Amino acid sequence: MAPERNPRRIVILGGGYVGMYTALRLQRKLRRDLRRGDVTITVIDPQSYMTYQPFLPEAAAGNLEPRHVVAPLRKVLKRCRVRNGYVTQxxxxxxxxxxxxxxxxxxxxxxxxxxxxxxALGSVSRTLPIPGLASCGIGFKTIEEAIYLRNHVLHQLDVAASNDDPAVRRRALTFVFVGAGFAGIEALAELEDMARDACRWYGIDPADMRWMMVEATDRVLPEVGPEMGRWTAEALRRRGIEVKLETLLKSAENRHIVLSDGEEFDAATLVWTAGVKAHPVVRNSDLPLDDKGRVTVGADLVAEGRPHVYAAGDNARVPDLSGKGEFTAPNAQHAVRQARRLADNIVADLRGKDRTPYKHAYVGSVAGLGLHKGVANVYGVKLRGLPAWFMHRAYHLSRMPTFNRKMRVTADWTLALFFRREIVSLAELERPHEEFELAGRS
Incomplete structure (x- = not known):
């Protein structure tokens, strides 16, 4: 009689950068163990796909097909058990x-x-108790939010083109973004670029639109350095975009925007990208946490005092051994590399070998600012305009998971060279039952 197997159960919370890349590497490194039943890998995530967030702005602007910026977990993680659901404890x-x-x-x-x-639960949007923000604002972390914003912006052009009331038109054509990090700047720049291109089909003068970035600090894109941040702000202003630094959003009740500099106006669009915080499940767990609710780990990505618990990415405080700072920045570049090191250290544990600390010098940052526009600071080399935009696309394409998705993204970009992007608003997707309910009432 064969002895009963007691497989080592690896459970991964989250299917984002860290979760998916960790599982992907583990299923490759532990192929024989998985086949023999010595190890099981379970991934738990509310979604059945991983979203490559750096491409969300391009998906929102219509440069990429939304389905091409996500990777289906079950198709990628063929040897893992994927369970869709919400971790509660x-x-x-x-x-x-x-x-x-x-x-x-x-x-x-x-x-x-x-x-x-x-x-690997990542982070959630960090909101503030600002009147009206919860009911009127929207974040920019998911593919659903990106596509909603695309449809919403185009629908506002529909509203403006269909109304003669100046107040209605002003409200519809006013777009406010709060938070000048990567997410906010790239989302604002791509959507403004798309809307400006679409105005010709709506009979709207682009000068009638009002796009505004509100930032509490004195700089934008701090990741690319002061000089490139200033250039980015100036480039946006040259496009007619208002960049308000050292300014706070005080209220947004009934879509009436009130700023700390005293300015008040109505805006149909409010996008909040002013920071993130650790996932609430992590903050409410019995794991070792820092004052920000992140799991405290060593350079080997193992939780302090818990040799069986690993953490990385936004929900972990990882020491920075490169000497650039005390802890690594919560960005995609570190998350992907930490996931690989984390998986290798799990394999080392299972094999009885020593773990290796995570050490990776920060390569730099790239950001897209619309079609053929960008800014980059890579290995100290500063680029802007078309070269930076090309580097932005090349870098993120190389990081996109799976060959299949790389080819689909490349195909989208290639087709865009010959055909203009679509400007159709599918705002009705938010109310799919409305037509059916109307038929039932008639």
Whole structure:
């Protein structure tokens, strides 16, 4: 009689950068163990896909097909168990996690035990108690938010082109973004570029649009350095975009914007990209945390005092051994590289070998500012305009997971050389039952 197997259970919380890349590397490195049943890998995430966030602005602007900037987890992680649901509790004392499966009610929770836990839940938008923000604002972290914004912006052009009331037109054509980091600047620049291109089909003068960036600090894109940040702000202003530094959003009730400099106006669009915070499940767990709710880990990406718990990315405080700072920055570049090191260290643990610390010098930053426009600071080399835009695309294409997705993105870009982007608003997608309900009432 064959002895009963007790496989090592690896549970990965989150299917984003860290979660997917960790699982992808583990299933390759542990192929034989998985085949023999010595190891199981379970990935838990609310979505069935991983979103490559640097391409969200291009998807919102219509330069990329939305389905091409996401990677289906079940197709990529063929040797892993993918469970769609919401993690509600991490109980490390009993080595189990609780999650609510997709489609189940809040009382139908399940528990999954683990031997090795990877915490890769990432971050959520950090909002402030500003009147009207929760009801009128929207973030820019998911593909759903990106596509909603695309449809919303184009719909506002529809509204402006269909109304003669100056107040209605001004409100529809005013777009406010709060937070001048990568997400905010790239989203603003790409959507403004798209809207400006679309104005010709709506009979709208682009000068009638008002695009505004509101930033609490005295600079934009701090990741690319002061000089390139100033150039970015100047480039946006030359396009007619207002960049308000050292300014706060005070209120947004009923879409009436009130700023700390005293200016007030109505705006139909408010996008909030002013920072992120650790996932609430991490903050409420019994794992070792810092004052920001992130898991405290060593350079080997193992939680302090918990040799069976790993963490990386936005929800982890990772020491920076490159000497550039005390801790690594919460960006995609570090997340992808940390995931590979994390997976290798798990394999080392299983093989009884020593772990290797994570050390990676920051290569630099690239940002797209619309079609053929960009800014970059890579290895100290500063570029702007077309060369920076090309570098932005080349770098992120190289980081896009799977050959299939790389080819699809390349195909989208190639077609865009010969055909103008579509400007159709599918705002009705937000109300798919409206037509059916109307038929039932008639």
């Amino acid at each position: 991490v109980d490390d004392a009993h080595r189990c996690v609780t999650y609510r499966p997709a489609g189940a009610d809040e009382h139908a929770e399940q528990q999954i035990p683990y031997d090795v836990l990877v915490v």
